[in-house]
Amino acid sequence: MSTNSQPDYDKPGDEGEERVKIICLGDSAVGKSKLVERFLMDGYKPQQLSTFALTLFNYKTQIDGKTVSVDFWDTAGQERFNSMHPSYYHQAHACVMVFDCTRKITYKNLPEWLKDLRTYRPEIPCLCAANKIDEDMDTTKKSFAFAKKNNMPFYYVSAANGTNVVRLFKDSIRAALAYKHNSTDFMDEIMKELENFELDPIPSKVKDKEKETEKITQEKS
Amino acid sequence: MADTLQILKCGVRFDPPALVLNYKDRKTGKLRSRSMPLRNFNKNSGIDRIMQELESNPRHSKFIRLMSPAQLQRLLTIVKDKLNGLSLEASIARNNLMDQINPEENLNKVDPEILQRKKLLMDSSFEKKRIKPGDPQFEYNVEVDFDEVAIETSNWDSDNSEIDF
Ligand SMILES: Nc1nc2c(ncn2[C@@H]2O[C@H](COP(=O)(O)OP(=O)(O)OP(=O)(O)O)[C@@H](O)[C@H]2O)c(=O)[nH]1
Numbered sequence: 001m002s003t004n005s006q007p008d009y010d011k012p013g014d015e016g017e018e019r020v021k022i023i024c025l026g027d028s029a030v031g032k033s034k035l036v037e038r039f040l041m042d043g044y045k046p047q048q049l050s051t052f053a054l055t056l057f058n059y060k061t062q063i064d065g066k067t068v069s070v071d072f073w074d075t076a077g078q079e080r081f082n083s084m085h086p087s088y089y090h091q092a093h094a095c096v097m098v099f100d101c102t103r104k105i106t107y108k109n110l111p112e113w114l115k116d117l118r119t120y121r122p123e124i125p126c127l128c129a130a131n132k133i134d135e136d137m138d139t140t141k142k143s144f145a146f147a148k149k150n151n152m153p154f155y156y157v158s159a160a161n162g163t164n165v166v167r168l169f170k171d172s173i174r175a176a177l178a179y180k181h182n183s184t185d186f187m188d189e190i191m192k193e194l195e196n197f198e199l200d201p202i203p204s205k206v207k208d209k210e211k212e213t214e215k216i217t218q219e220k221s
Numbered sequence: 222m223a224d225t226l227q228i229l230k231c232g233v234r235f236d237p238p239a240l241v242l243n244y245k246d247r248k249t250g251k252l253r254s255r256s257m258p259l260r261n262f263n264k265n266s267g268i269d270r271i272m273q274e275l276e277s278n279p280r281h282s283k284f285i286r287l288m289s290p291a292q293l294q295r296l297l298t299i300v301k302d303k304l305n306g307l308s309l310e311a312s313i314a315r316n317n318l319m320d321q322i323n324p325e326e327n328l329n330k331v332d333p334e335i336l337q338r339k340k341l342l343m344d345s346s347f348e349k350k351r352i353k354p355g356d357p358q359f360e361y362n363v364e365v366d367f368d369e370v371a372i373e374t375s376n377w378d379s380d381n382s383e384i385d386f
Pocket residue numbers: 026027028029030031032033034035051075076077078131132133134135157158159160161339340341342343344345346347348350
């Protein structure tokens with residue numbers, strides 16, 4: 001894959017829409033592909049027998065009344081594919097970093113992924129997700145130092161039952177747009193959001209989420 | 222039509238290499254056996270390709286579909302090990318290892334066939350936990366805030382294997 005075969009994400013798309021690129025990173029078999037497929041819902045594909053080096057999923061959405069075209073880049077965690085990294089990172093606006101909460105090694109490898117990411121994209125926002133919580137709900141009672149230390153918003157997710165998958169990817173799109181519009185201030189912004197996360201269980205920044213969140217909060221109480 | 226067939230047992234034959242399946246035909250109640258020769262199978266064959274060939278073979282596919290992909294892969298690996306001169310005991314031991322998920326094992330580095338095997342295993346528990354469109358509990362957007370109060374530090378952070386984040 002060569003860099004010049006990529007769309008230019010700094011330019012608007014054919015219909016003038018804004019374009020962003022979001023990349024997924026993490027060890028092999030943590031569930032990166034299943035998470036993207038669960039978010040996009042274009043039917044679970046029949047199980048993919050061989051792991052392809054790269055899959056690109058396009059997703060169009062409306063944010064604040066404007067059309068945004070999002071490309072999710074999904075690559076295999078296996079080392080034999082690592083030679084493609086520079087073009088994988090090229091122009092990325094945000095990163096979703098995933099580990100498997102049933103396999104410790106995938107958590108221990110996160111610093112390596114982050115180091116790699118920061119070599120090519122020192123500033124872009126990075127969101128961290130613990131996947132497969134359906135296998136071990138106790139995970140959701142635990143905090144993980146890696147995300148905190150590196151100022152990453154953190155999500156407990158399951159591609160199998162859908163928990164927080166839409167939230168993770170919607171937040172990644174907002175983070176990508178915020179970065180694109182104002183790269184320098186972005187880390188401050190995400191830190192503010194992180195604080196809000198902890199103080200206030202109802203994320204107030206996203207209007208159309210409020211109803212659903214309220215429903216869940218009511219059911220809990 | 223395949224639903225009327227119930228798999229009872231499956232295994233392999235080495236000489237000449239073949240998959241053997243015992244099944245019951247629910248319509249007639251009869252017990253039957255089916256053997257599927259593995260014709261172009263040699264010690265260098267890709268298991269992946271052989272699986273695809275069997276799955277698309279017009280004569281065998283309805284029997285192949287009775288097996289789980291993980292099981293099919295295991296049996297083919299045992300035949301291939303034998304062709305490579307491994308004893309049956311050694312092959313079974315090796316295959317049992319491959320059929321385990323070890324939380325410390327780095328799957329970024331393993332052979333693609335082993336990775337695929339592990340993913341097939343993970344797939345069967347994924348399918349059990351999966352809530353998909355059409356299921357009564359299915360909702361596209363599932364947001365859950367986990368209680369921040371009850372939180373404790375993961376012991377994955379406190380062991381001595383910790384690298385400085
Ligand atoms: N129980 C459970 N299993 C999952 C979940 N997400 C993925 N899996 C299983 O984990 C395995 C790996 O998922 P993939 O989506 O292929 O993982 P990946 O990160 O894309 O892997 P590579 O492409 O090899 O880097 C699959 O067998 C899935 O069935 C989940 O939320 N819960």
